[in-house]
Amino acid sequence: MGKERGSRRTETYDKELGDAVTSAQQGDEAAFSAAYRLVHPPLLGYLRGLVGDDAEDVASDAWLEIARDLGRFRGDGAGFRAWTASIARNRAIDHLRRIRSRPRGTLLESELAALPSRQDTAAEAFETVSTRQALDLIARLPRRQAEAVLLQTVIGLDGPAAARVLGTRPGAVRSATHRGLKRLERYLSSLTSGGVTDSNSPSLGDSR
Numbered sequence: 013m014g015k016e017r018g019s020r021r022t023e024t025y026d027k028e029l030g031d032a033v034t035s036a037q038q039g040d041e042a043a044f045s046a047a048y049r050l051v052h053p054p055l056l057g058y059l060r061g062l063v064g065d066d067a068e069d070v071a072s073d074a075w076l077e078i079a080r081d082l083g084r085f086r087g088d089g090a091g092f093r094a095w096t097a098s099i100a101r102n103r104a105i106d107h108l109r110r111i112r113s114r115p116r117g118t119l120l121e122s123e124l125a126a127l128p129s130r131q132d133t134a135a136e137a138f139e140t141v142s143t144r145q146a147l148d149l150i151a152r153l154p155r156r157q158a159e160a161v162l163l164q165t166v167i168g169l170d171g172p173a174a175a176r177v178l179g180t181r182p183g184a185v186r187s188a189t190h191r192g193l194k195r196l197e198r199y200l201s202s203l204t205s206g207g208v209t210d211s212n213s214p215s216l217g218d219s220r
């Protein structure tokens with residue numbers, strides 16, 4: 013039942029988003045604003061995981077590109093989420109190359125706590141903690157694992173769509189997600205038992 017409700021919720025979300033994007037492509041500014049409101053919070057959360065406190069600036073650059081190239085987009089609501097995530101990721105990579113340093117922080121936006129989960133497996137793993145805590149724990153993962161988990165839990169992409177964003181195979185995304193969730197389970201176990209999480213784990217800046 014939980015998966016069915018989650019699937020229906022995602023379908024409704026993507027239908028609303030797809031309709032807004034179609035109208036926006038026809039010049040409806042209000043529809044573009046509606047699409048922005050639907051996509052921006054999770055997109056900002058994803059960028060927080062990549063570039064920390066610079067997420068707002070990177071998001072602004074991404075939305076400029078999204079608005080500029082909107083007419084070229086072809087697809088539905090789910091496709092639009094993947095397309096915007098790909099643009100945001102490219103802008104984040106460009107940003108990190110410019111500053112030539114690791115992300116300064118990985119704390120995700122607090123308003124994401126109000127977002128519904130789009131990944132049932134991850135949601136079940138996080139039942140014992142708040143969404144804010146869960147997102148903070150994701151930020152402790154190695155970069156590849158964190159991106160795979162973020163794209164699926166925050167952006168709401170399925171495995172193949174996340175693989176396209178990351179430029180890798182769906183199997184690699186499944187593997188990274190699996191390893192990431194296993195590591196998160198250990199973090200959660202440490203939290204609930206009063207222990208200390210793995211302070212030596214790589215941050216999102218690491219590729220391991």
